[in-house]
Amino acid sequence: MIGEFVKVTVDRPLGSYHPEYKDMYYPINYGYIEGIIAPDGEEQDAYILGVDEPLKVFKGKIIAIIRRSDDVEEKWVVAPEGAEYTADEIMKQVEFTEKFYDSTVIM
Secondary structure, eight states: OTTOEEEEEEEEOTTOBOSSSTTOBOSSEEEEEEEEEOTTSSEEEEEEOSOOSOOSEEEEEEEEEEEETTSSOEEEEEEOTTOOOOHHHHHHHHHHHHTTSOEEEEO
16 A cells, blocks of 8 residues: 555544643644444544645655554555655654554564
């Protein structure tokens, strides 16, 4: 799936807060890929990197997968075509939520 293009519906835009955990701020856009069901039974979650404004929908390329060894979910990392990030750069941008898990960036 890395390298594939997907459409992400953004339900937590950059600058918003988590609906349940009111102190969790989203410094990047976050959403889901409609029609792809993840192991948790919900639609596949995705972080969006490389866009500095709040979005509603985004079409981009899967550049990495974040695997959590202590959770059933994995998160897809989506960015504009041509955007490049190292695993460390990705982890720094998603640390606001991944710090609660044992996560690895797969590229």
